[in-house]
Amino acid sequence: MEYTSRHTDGKRINTRSARRPCFLPGRIEGYGTKLQRDIDGKKTWNDFFFHVVAPPAMLDHGVWPDSPTGYRAANEEYCGHMMRLTRALFEHLSLGLGLEKGAMAEAFGGDELVFLQKINFYPPCPQPELTLGVAPHTDMSTLTVLVPNEVQGLQVFRDGHWYDVKHVPDALIVHIGDQIEASMNELEPN
Numbered sequence: 001m002e003y004t005s006r007h008t009d010g011k012r013i014n015t016r017s018a019r020r021p022c023f024l025p026g027r028i029e030g031y032g033t034k035l036q037r038d039i040d041g042k043k044t045w046n047d048f049f050f051h052v053v054a055p056p057a058m059l060d061h062g063v064w065p066d067s068p069t070g071y072r073a074a075n076e077e078y079c080g081h082m083m084r085l086t087r088a089l090f091e092h093l094s095l096g097l098g099l100e101k102g103a104m105a106e107a108f109g110g111d112e113l114v115f116l117q118k119i120n121f122y123p124p125c126p127q128p129e130l131t132l133g134v135a136p137h138t139d140m141s142t143l144t145v146l147v148p149n150e151v152q153g154l155q156v157f158r159d160g161h162w163y164d165v166k167h168v169p170d171a172l173i174v175h176i177g178d179q180i181e182a183s184m185n186e187l188e189p190n
Contacts, residue, residue: 028052028116029063034134045131047121053079054115075117083115086143089174099187107187108142108179116141122151141177148173 029051034044049065052058053075065071090105097104105113125131133153148154154165154173165173 029060039132039135042130042132044133044135045122045125046133047123049119049121051117052114053117054083055112057112058114079115079117082117082145085145085172086113086115089143093180097187103187104142104180107183139175139177140179141175142179144175144177146173146175 031047031049033047051063052060061072064075087105090108091101094101094104120134122133136157146154148165148167148171150167150169152164152167155162156165157163
C-alpha cells in the first residue's frame, strides 16, 4: 500500500488510487482516517486500510490495493497463518473454559467465521504532544491479534491506571474482544 502525504494550507491530504474509496454506505472495507477526532484536547492521528480476508464469499478484491504488486499473494499467505492461529486459540480457549474443543469457533461462525484485517499507518506528526495514535477503546471483535513493532505505544487499562505493554521481539499480542466477553454467559461448559 502506498500512502502519499502532502500538506496544503496546513491540511494533510492523503493521495490514494481513485478506485480505492474510503468507507461507503453499507460497507466495512476501505481506507479511512482518524485525523479528525478530538479526545481530551488531542486528535487521533492515523490512517488505516480495513478489509475482509475470510470467508471467501465475502471477499471483495476490488477494495484491495494494487500496490505493492505482491500485496494480494503476501496477504493471502499471511492471513492463512493468522486464521490457523485464531482457530487454535479458539480451541485452547474452549478447552480452558471446559467446553468442547470446537465450541467457541462454532459459536462465532464456524466455517463462515469472518476475519477482518486492519493495517494502521501512523504518519509523522509535527506536534506529537497534541495527538494520540488511537483513542482509548475496547475491541469489538472476538479476538484481535496484533503484530507489534518496536515503537512503544500500546497500553492496557487496569485498576484505574494505564500500563505500557512491553515490546517482545517476534511475539504477537492477543486481545480477548467484546464479543467473547458478551457471550460468556451463553457458552455452557461440559
